[in-house]
Amino acid sequence: MRVEWVSESAWNTQALRAERGIAQEEMAALANIERSHMGKIERGEHMPTLALILKIAAALDVSAADLMAVTESNLRSKTEN
DSSP, rough: HHHHHHHHHHHHHHHHHHTOOOHHHHHHHTTTOHHHHHHHHTTTSSSSOHHHHHHHHHHHHHHHHHHHHHHHHHHHHHOOO
């Protein structure tokens, strides 16, 4: 489940960032995260801590709960199919 969660979380972060027209470098600056670290999170190479999830959610102007709910919902629908 860890791999699926990291992958789905990464996709959701990328999708929301792109939807808002924010470049990865700008996103990293908004979240106060190193750009290379942001890249690893978005590629699913790093599982973000709760502190990072909170920073990313704030930078995307969504609640961490909403960000996690989307990830959970997507994972559930994938396992049901």
